[in-house]
Amino acid sequence: MAKVAHCDGSVTVNLHKRETGAYWGHPGISTVTFCEGSPETVLTALKPRLRAVIDANPWIAGKLVAKKLVQPATSSDAIVNEMLLLSKCAAVSRSTKYPDLVKALADLGVAKADTIQKLGRRVTKLVVVAPEVAGGDFALVFSMSHVAADGHNYYRIYNMIAGTAPVEVLIDRKCGPLIMHVVCVCVRVCICLRAHCVCARARECVFVRVFMCMCLCLCLC
Numbered sequence: 001m002a003k004v005a006h007c008d009g010s011v012t013v014n015l016h017k018r019e020t021g022a023y024w025g026h027p028g029i030s031t032v033t034f035c036e037g038s039p040e041t042v043l044t045a046l047k048p049r050l051r052a053v054i055d056a057n058p059w060i061a062g063k064l065v066a067k068k069l070v071q072p073a074t075s076s077d078a079i080v081n082e083m084l085l086l087s088k089c090a091a092v093s094r095s096t097k098y099p100d101l102v103k104a105l106a107d108l109g110v111a112k113a114d115t116i117q118k119l120g121r122r123v124t125k126l127v128v129v130a131p132e133v134a135g136g137d138f139a140l141v142f143s144m145s146h147v148a149a150d151g152h153n154y155y156r157i158y159n160m161i162a163g164t165a166p167v168e169v170l171i172d173r174k175c176g177p178l179i180m181h182v183v184c185v186c187v188r189v190c191i192c193l194r195a196h197c198v199c200a201r202a203r204e205c206v207f208v209r210v211f212m213c214m215c216l217c218l219c220l221c
Contacts, residue, residue, distance in 0.1 A: 010073055
């Protein structure tokens, strides 16, 4: 992904054509985790954790501008408070039927990319949902725009913020488009070389080398 650094420290990341195309209309990736304890205590504990993850991966605090991801130079209390919220929602409950829960999560989570860009919101959001009745279960609703992250990095980021995973820098925020590109190129090369290989042994050698190249690229990703 091409990046452009600005004098204020922010960085603009050019998105992949799939991200500005098909992924642009996808809803955010969201999960809900029900917990026991004090939502206020958890909210306080999550703030420094989220700030550390943003410092390591500032793209998770980015905003969409002209179909590009603009990430801040560093984190701040203001950014953390914008991304980490305390709320109440009666529909977010263990007893809520799945369709109603999905609808409630859509209201609490990150919207589609077009809405995020229009409203100037960030691509990541974590909501601590307090119970309607004191002492009941609370919930964590974590969501990220599909434009900014795939499922793999979504869970890696979530585990850094609310789990036990150490905070680390992710080399590539989204490997999906790269993987698809590598696979398509390798398949085309394989077909082309196969057509020009006369002997079966040569064709077999080509297939093995292309397959090894694909595996190496996926491991590096």
